[in-house]
Amino acid sequence: MEKFYHFLTLASLILYWILVAGVTLRVVLKRRAVSVSLAWLMVIYIIPILGVGCYFLFGELNLGRKRAERAKEMFAPFAQWFTSLNSCIAHSPETFGRHISRIDELCNNRLGLPALSGNTLSLQSDPESILRSIIKDIEQAQSSIRMVFYIWHPGGLADSVAAALVKAAKRGVDVKLLLDSAGSPRFFKSPWLQMMENAGIEVVQALEVSPWRIFLRRLDLRQHRKIIVVDNEVAYTGSMNMVDPAHFKQDSGVGQWIDIMVRVTGPTVNVLSAIHGWDWEVETGYREMPPVPQCSIDKNSPQHPIQVVPSGPGMPEYLISQVLTLAINQANKSVRITTPYFVPSSDLLETLKMTAQRGINVELIIPYKNDSLMVQWASRSFYSDLLEAGVSIYEFDGGLLHTKSVVIDEEFCLVGTVNMDMRSLWLNFEVTLAVDDIAFTKEMYWLQEEYIQKAIPVDRDIWKERPMRSRFLERVFYLFNPLL
Numbered sequence: 001m002e003k004f005y006h007f008l009t010l011a012s013l014i015l016y017w018i019l020v021a022g023v024t025l026r027v028v029l030k031r032r033a034v035s036v037s038l039a040w041l042m043v044i045y046i047i048p049i050l051g052v053g054c055y056f057l058f059g060e061l062n063l064g065r066k067r068a069e070r071a072k073e074m075f076a077p078f079a080q081w082f083t084s085l086n087s088c089i090a091h092s093p094e095t096f097g098r099h100i101s102r103i104d105e106l107c108n109n110r111l112g113l114p115a116l117s118g119n120t121l122s123l124q125s126d127p128e129s130i131l132r133s134i135i136k137d138i139e140q141a142q143s144s145i146r147m148v149f150y151i152w153h154p155g156g157l158a159d160s161v162a163a164a165l166v167k168a169a170k171r172g173v174d175v176k177l178l179l180d181s182a183g184s185p186r187f188f189k190s191p192w193l194q195m196m197e198n199a200g201i202e203v204v205q206a207l208e209v210s211p212w213r214i215f216l217r218r219l220d221l222r223q224h225r226k227i228i229v230v231d232n233e234v235a236y237t238g239s240m241n242m243v244d245p246a247h248f249k250q251d252s253g254v255g256q257w258i259d260i261m262v263r264v265t266g267p268t269v270n271v272l273s274a275i276h277g278w279d280w281e282v283e284t285g286y287r288e289m290p291p292v293p294q295c296s297i298d299k300n301s302p303q304h305p306i307q308v309v310p311s312g313p314g315m316p317e318y319l320i321s322q323v324l325t326l327a328i329n330q331a332n333k334s335v336r337i338t339t340p341y342f343v344p345s346s347d348l349l350e351t352l353k354m355t356a357q358r359g360i361n362v363e364l365i366i367p368y369k370n371d372s373l374m375v376q377w378a379s380r381s382f383y384s385d386l387l388e389a390g391v392s393i394y395e396f397d398g399g400l401l402h403t404k405s406v407v408i409d410e411e412f413c414l415v416g417t418v419n420m421d422m423r424s425l426w427l428n429f430e431v432t433l434a435v436d437d438i439a440f441t442k443e444m445y446w447l448q449e450e451y452i453q454k455a456i457p458v459d460r461d462i463w464k465e466r467p468m469r470s471r472f473l474e475r476v477f478y479l480f481n482p483l484l
Contacts, residue, residue: 067282071314074281081274081289083112088295090116090267096305099330099412100436103307103323110316115307118295119266121435123443124238125403127245130261131157137230138164145175146229146276148206149242150183150222150417154190156244162192169199178279180223181205183241206283206429221313224428226261226417227276232290235269236261237416237431239404254369255399260447262415262433264306267293271308275431282314305436309416312429320418320432321425325351327408327434334361336407336448340400342366342379343421349382353389361392365451368395374477375421380470381478387460394455401451404432405444413441 085091091114096104104115124130138145138161145168152158169175177196179187187193188205196203206223228236240259248257264272273290281287311320328335328351335355342364344352356362364386370376383393406414416432418424435441 068313070285071282074278074287075314077287077289078274078278079112081292082114082271084292085116085267085271086112086114088114088116088267088293090118090293090295092117097412097436099327099408100305100307100434102326102330103309103434104305106322106326107307107309107319110319111310113271113308113310115305115434115436116267116271116293116295117305119264119268119304119306121304121306121437121440122263123440123447124261124263125259125447127240127259128157130240130259131161131244133263134228134236135160135164137228137234138168141168141173141230143173143231144229145173145231146227146273146280147176147242148178148223148225148227148276148279150180150224150226151241151243152179152184152187153241153243153248154187154192155247158242158244158247159192161242162196165201166195166199169196169201175201176276176280177201177203178206178223178276178283179203181208182222183224204280204283206279222428223279224417224424225275225279225310225431227272227431229269229273229276229290232270232273232293233265235264235272237264237272237433238262239402239415239417249371252371252400254367254371257400257402258396258398258451259402260405260415264433266304266306267295268306268308268433269293272431275308275310278310278314279429304440307434307436308431309434310429310431311418311425318426320430321345321348323432323434324348324406324414324418324420324425327406327412327414328352328355331355331360331408333409334363334407336363336365336445337420338365338396338401338403338405338448338451339420340367340370340402340404341372341375341419341421341424342382343375344382345422345425348420348425349385352391353385356386356390362390363392363394363452365394365396365401365448365455367399367401368397368456369400371400377473378477381474383458383463387458387463393458394452395458396451396455398451398454403447403451405448407441407445407448410445411438411441412436413444415444 086108093101093104095117096115100115107113107115124133145165154162165175165177193203207221226237226239226241238259238261240261245256245259270290270293277288277290309320309323325348352362366379386393404416404418413435414432415435416430418430418432424430
């Protein structure tokens with residue numbers, strides 16, 4: 001019996017090391033950033049068995065076989081729809097400013113999706129006003145409502161939105177609602193799901209979390225977009241989930257979540273509707289293309305060009321990351337960024353440092369308290385390099401600053417769902433708007449100024465004197481930053 005146990009132990013060790021060797025080869029042979037590969041190798045070797053399991057769960061961009069096949073088949077018809085917009089009068093590159101012109105070229109060449117003029121934009125930053133504006137548009141809907149959200153959390157005015165959707169469906173409006181499974185568990189356990197389905201609303205769980213499929217699809221790949229489209233005439237997108245902040249995560253110790261939404265009319269609405277259509281087909285297999293937008297615009301009025309930039313499995317890789325880098329590199333005077341989760345890739349970090357080193361005023365506004373301690377410590381691991389390069393860092397102390405925005409030269413901005421971390425820039429389904437509109441950008445800049453007034457500036461000399469414990473935690477979580 002003793003020989004049997006000895007043999008069993010030896011066989012187990014051999015099998016384990018064969019497994020580790022196989023996973024190591026897989027990590028090395030995958031084409032990805034060196035920092036990501038090294039981080040995974042560290043996890044695999046430092047945490048035996050568990051590290052290998054984590055790699056199978058989270059290590060590769062695995063959408064699942066059916067969804068991956070669907071996304072591959074969908075690309076051509078959606079790219080054809082996007083490309084058709086180039087013949088629209090709203091695509092007028094000769095009127096574009098220098099910032100959006102290069103981004104239009106990039107998105108057009110990679111996805112066939114052009115920037116379109118003839119839009120109106122409204123920046124909304126008060127949660128009650130945002131939710132009441134959404135309710136008003138739902139109440140006026142005549143034919144269709146399309147929504148996709150990462151989080152729908154019942155309570156407060158979010159319930160009023162749900163009630164407005166039920167009423168709209170009962171009067172004959174076609175309502176389709178796509179919610180991320182991991183982000184919206186409370187909604188799927190609430191009475192609202194049954195009430196909506198009874199009213200005729202199609203509610204679909206995106207990327208359903210199932211213990212039976214944990215090794216068949218990456219679990220932390222999430223549907224992170226926030227889009228509302230009403231009658232293909234009005235759209236919303238931005239950082240705010242379908243939550244009433246007064247009823248959301250009140251016991252998390254970070255304060256109320258601070259968000260924005262952008263209300264849009266014009267041809268960009270149809271593009272956002274097409275992005276919802278993409279997500280709906282990836283999940284259900286059912287195709288629904290919006291109509292090509294009406295493109296009669298007044299050349300004598302402000303053009304308000306917007307480039308919609310989507311990302312996620314099936315879309316061109318790293319597109320939002322490329323747009324972000326391109327926008328920052330074009331800055332002549334200033335770059336101001338707000339993000340709740342700041343865990344940049346090495347390329348993005350070097351871009352920010354280089355921009356500050358060439359004399360551009362670079363400002364970073366992030367929360368003082370974060371709902372993820374790992375992200376909070378990982379973010380602070382970058383402070384020293386950024387401060388030495390001349391970047392100004394502000395820690396917002398008025399709640400969890402969840403707004404995702406970038407303002408370039410006070411003339412051009414990016415707003416949307418994208419955090420400055422590897423998960424948003426490489427993994428999730430995301431969307432951002434590149435807006436070439438000085439009046440709108442000024443509003444965004446002034447809002448960022450309000451954030452700075454409620455923030456604590458990080459002093460470089462004081463930061464150098466932080467305790468050893470803080471330095472240790474920063475270094476530990478820095479090692480894991482490609483995986484956060």
